[in-house]
Every structure is written in C-alpha cells, then in structure tokens.
Amino acid sequence: MSDKDRPVLLIVEDDVGLQRQLRWAYEGYEIVVASDRTQALDAIRAHEPAVVTLDLGLPPDPDGVTEGFATLRDILAMKPDTKVIVASGHGARESALQAIADGAWDFYAKPIDIDALGLIVSRAFHVHALEAENRRLAARIDAGGFGGLISASPEMATVTRTLERVAPANVSVMLLGASGTGKELLARGLHDASPRSRGNFVAINCAAIPETLLESELFGHEKGAFTGAVKTTEGKIEQAAGGTLFLDEIGDVPLALQVKLLRFLQERVIERVGGRKTIPVDTRIVCATHQNVDGMVADGRFREDLYYRLAEIVVRIPALADRTGDAVLLARHFVTRYAASMNPVVTGLAPDARAAIDGWGWPGNVRELENRIKRAVIMADGKLVTATDLDLDGKAEDASALNLRAARELADRKAIRQALARADGNISGASRLLGISRPTLYDLLKSYDLHA
Numbered sequence: 001m002s003d004k005d006r007p008v009l010l011i012v013e014d015d016v017g018l019q020r021q022l023r024w025a026y027e028g029y030e031i032v033v034a035s036d037r038t039q040a041l042d043a044i045r046a047h048e049p050a051v052v053t054l055d056l057g058l059p060p061d062p063d064g065v066t067e068g069f070a071t072l073r074d075i076l077a078m079k080p081d082t083k084v085i086v087a088s089g090h091g092a093r094e095s096a097l098q099a100i101a102d103g104a105w106d107f108y109a110k111p112i113d114i115d116a117l118g119l120i121v122s123r124a125f126h127v128h129a130l131e132a133e134n135r136r137l138a139a140r141i142d143a144g145g146f147g148g149l150i151s152a153s154p155e156m157a158t159v160t161r162t163l164e165r166v167a168p169a170n171v172s173v174m175l176l177g178a179s180g181t182g183k184e185l186l187a188r189g190l191h192d193a194s195p196r197s198r199g200n201f202v203a204i205n206c207a208a209i210p211e212t213l214l215e216s217e218l219f220g221h222e223k224g225a226f227t228g229a230v231k232t233t234e235g236k237i238e239q240a241a242g243g244t245l246f247l248d249e250i251g252d253v254p255l256a257l258q259v260k261l262l263r264f265l266q267e268r269v270i271e272r273v274g275g276r277k278t279i280p281v282d283t284r285i286v287c288a289t290h291q292n293v294d295g296m297v298a299d300g301r302f303r304e305d306l307y308y309r310l311a312e313i314v315v316r317i318p319a320l321a322d323r324t325g326d327a328v329l330l331a332r333h334f335v336t337r338y339a340a341s342m343n344p345v346v347t348g349l350a351p352d353a354r355a356a357i358d359g360w361g362w363p364g365n366v367r368e369l370e371n372r373i374k375r376a377v378i379m380a381d382g383k384l385v386t387a388t389d390l391d392l393d394g395k396a397e398d399a400s401a402l403n404l405r406a407a408r409e410l411a412d413r414k415a416i417r418q419a420l421a422r423a424d425g426n427i428s429g430a431s432r433l434l435g436i437s438r439p440t441l442y443d444l445l446k447s448y449d450l451h452a
C-alpha cells in the first residue's frame with residue numbers, strides 16, 4: 001500500500017523520544033507528527049487526519065493542560081468529526097475526563113502501552129469510517145428523497161408513490177394533513193417530479209393573508225385598482241404560469257373568492273383586480289389544508305363544485321407519530337444539519353433521547369421535531385443530545401385521555417409504535433419485544449389502524 005492510500009494518523013507530542021517511538025509503532029497508517037498547536041493545526045489543514053493523538057502538556061505550558069485543551073478546541077472547531085485521543089499523564093485522569101466532555105473521543109494513560117493505544121486508535125478509525133458512511137447515506141436520502149423528504153416508513157412510502165404517479169398528469173391535488181406534516185415539502189416534490197419542473201413553484205398561505213388582500217395576491221391588480229396600487233402587478237397564479245401554485249390552507253379562502261377561483265379552474269383564465277381583460281394562464285394548482293373540508297362543504301362554508309375541481313386526487317399525509325421509525329430518522333437528520341452550523345461538537349443522540357423521541361406524540365409533527373432538535377443542539381453540553389436537552393424528559397403523552405379505555409389505547413399505541421421502530425418494522429421482532437404473539441399484534445394493528 002502506498003503512503004497515499006493509508007489513513008493519516010496525526011500525533012501531537014512535544015517529547016522527541018516519544019515522537020520517535022510512536023512514529024514507528026504502527027503499521028498501516030501514514031504518521032504525521034506535530035510538536036505544538038500551530039503545527040497541529042497546519043497538519044489538520046494539510047492532511048485532514050481522521051484520528052489524532054494529543055498530549056495535553058504542550059509548549060508553552062508543557063507541565064499544564066491549557067495548551068492541550070486549546071489545541072483540542074481548535075481541532076474540533078476546524079474539523080468536528082476528527083477523533084481526538086488525549087494522553088492523560090500520571091494522576092491527570094480528571095483532565096482526561098474533562099477533555100472527553102469537551103469533545104475528545106477517548107484517552108490513554110501514560111506511560112504509553114503501545115498495544116493498548118493501538119487498539120484505541122484502530123477503533124477510532126473504524127468509528128470515523130462508519131460515521132462518514134452514515135453521513136453519506138443520510139446525504140443520499142437527503143438528495144434522493146421525494147422533494148428532499150426524509151422518511152423510511154411504509155406509511156410515507158405510500159404517499160410518495162401516489163404523488164410520483166400523479167405528478168405527470170395534469171390533475172389537481174389536495175393534500176390533507178395536520179400542521180407541520182410536510183405538506184408544502186410534498187407539494188414542491190410533486191412540482192419537481194412533474195413536467196412543469198422548469199416553471200416556478202409558488203406557494204401562498206391563504207390563512208396568513210387578510211381577506212381584503214387575498215384576491216389581489218392571487219389574481220394580481222391593475223395600476224390604480226385601489227389606493228396604493230401604484231403599478232400593475234401580477235398575482236401568484238400568473239407568477240406560477242407554466243409551473244405550480246401551492247395554495248396552503250385552502251379552507252380559509254372566503255366564499256366570494258372561491259367563485260373566482262372556480263372560474264379560473266374551469267376556464268383557465270383570470271382577470272386582475274381592476275382589470276377588464278381576461279388573461280389565459282396555464283398553472284397547476286396543488287392545495288392543502290388541515291381542516292375537515294368535507295365538513296365545511298356540508299356546512300356550506302366551502303363550495304362543493306370548487307372542492308371537486310381542487311380535489312381530483314386527495315392524498316392524506318399521516319401524522320409523524322404514525323410513521324414507523326421516522327421520528328428518530330428525522331431527528332438524526334436535523335441533529336446533523338443544526339450541529340454543523342450551530343454546535344459542531346454535537347455528533348448524535350443519546351439513547352435516552354432516542355427513546356424519548358420514539359415515545360413522544362409529536363402533536364406539532366415534523367415542524368415541532370425540527371424546532372426541538374434545533375434548540376436541543378444549541379443547549380447540548382456534550383457530544384450527544386440528551387432527553388433533557390430535548391425537554392421531553394418524563395413528559396407523558398397526552399395525559400388527559402377521556403376515560404380508561406382511551407388511556408389504554410393511547411398506551412397501547414405508544415408501546416406498539418416504539419416496538420415497531422426498534423424492530424425496524426419487523427412484526428416478529430416487535431411482538432417479541434411486546435411479549436405478545438404475532439396474531440395478537442396483527443389484531444391490534446388492525447383495530448388501531450396502525451401499519452407495520
């Protein structure tokens with residue numbers, strides 16, 4: 001093997017004798033040696049070693065640990081995924097533990113036992129390689145997923161399959177799902193997978209715009225149409241010509257405007273506010289709501305004819321809690337994303353955090369998960385985000401159940417979800433974890449309308 005193919009091990013050590021001893025101790029690595037912080041950081045820049053052994057007693061403080069700690073901090077700030085193994089001198093166990101709290105990977109005791117250190121070093125290379133592979137896979141899910149969607153659950157696979165199938169057809173799609181389930185993300189995915197992907201994707205939240213302005217936002221206005229209309233302006237429907245317009249919270253469109261929207265869907269023409277001419281526009285509409293539109297139609301609050309125009313295909317987006325294993329997968333993704341920009345020392349989730357995420361009901365769905373993880377990454381003291389950082393520690397899922405039957409159902413659902421997540425969706429594995437037979441688990445899945 002040439003030196004170029006070998007993994008680089010950086011040894012930061014000021015004792016020339018030890019440098020020599022370590023340089024020749026290991027086969028299979030390209031050894032780079034640094035005697036102080038500046039040399040160490042130069043070597044990190046030049047060689048990007050996966051693993052570093054670091055003596056904490058470096059000049060100008062060879063008998064203390066300040067320079068060693070500063071070097072550790074700088075290395076991790078520069079390349080957070082580096083596995084740094086610190087040397088703990090005789091009686092300096094406390095500093096070694098402090099170094100681990102600061103992000104070091106492991107420590108070894110001096111005087112050096114070459115074989116023991118060799119094992120730590122090779123394990124560090126191994127874990128570094130696994131983590132790198134993990135990041136590559138996560139990035140692949142990121143890039144390849146429908147619209148950047150992160151999911152490994154069968155429930156979401158059904159959703160994305162449906163959307164992929166309807167993307168090429170010029171039909172209107174209505175996405176139904178609770179807030180934060182990713183409706184906008186999916187609408188964008190649908191646009192990207194459609195022949196209109198070169199056109200614009202324009203999104204508008206109908207609930208966020210005052211009724212009086214919504215018409216001109218959607219249809220545009222002519223100069224002088226109303227006070228303040230100083231120039232002719234295109235509306236969102238025109239901006240999305242050749243592309244897709246995502247109408248979020250369609251249930252909030254007032255009845256008078258529903259008529260105008262219906263006309264657009266029937267005749268594919270619009271009239272700007274204050275305008276007289278009709279303008280043909282070729283825009284695909286994808287809409288979404290968290291409201292019960294069927295009920296709104298029954299109550300006369302939503303026009304039935306518009307509903308059928310908008311809802312040629314209806315896709316229901318499951319709540320995050322009903323997506324097997326997705327909460328932890330998404331949590332990992334958000335940890336990686338936010339750690340990179342906000343707290344590079346953080347590398348993952350502690351086991352208690354994973355269990356808490358599994359068990360939580362996520363009423364705010366992916367948006368809530370994303371916000372909690374972002375906050376937890378900022379708050380985390382060590383390398384791993386804990387349940388306490390997530391503020392989920394000991395919180396019970398919806399304690400205000402209606403009666404004993406409802407409370408039992410809640411507990412059953414939670415236990416089943418967790419078991420399925422831990423068994424990677426495998427029914428036999430999950431039933432073993434739950435201490436019930438496979439047929440009983442199948443019965444429960446059916447009666448609670450859950451999916452493996």
Ligand SMILES: Nc1ncnc2c1ncn2[C@@H]1O[C@H](COP(=O)(O)OP(=O)(O)OP(=O)(O)O)[C@@H](O)[C@H]1O
Binds near residue numbers: 149178
């Ligand atoms: N499966 C997913 N993978 C990655 N990110 C996701 C996923 N689902 C949602 N998100 C992210 O969560 C946030 C909320 O998603 P989005 O805005 O699409 O939800 P929504 O259902 O449209 O919410 P609302 O109805 O409240 O507008 C966004 O930042 C989005 O990128």
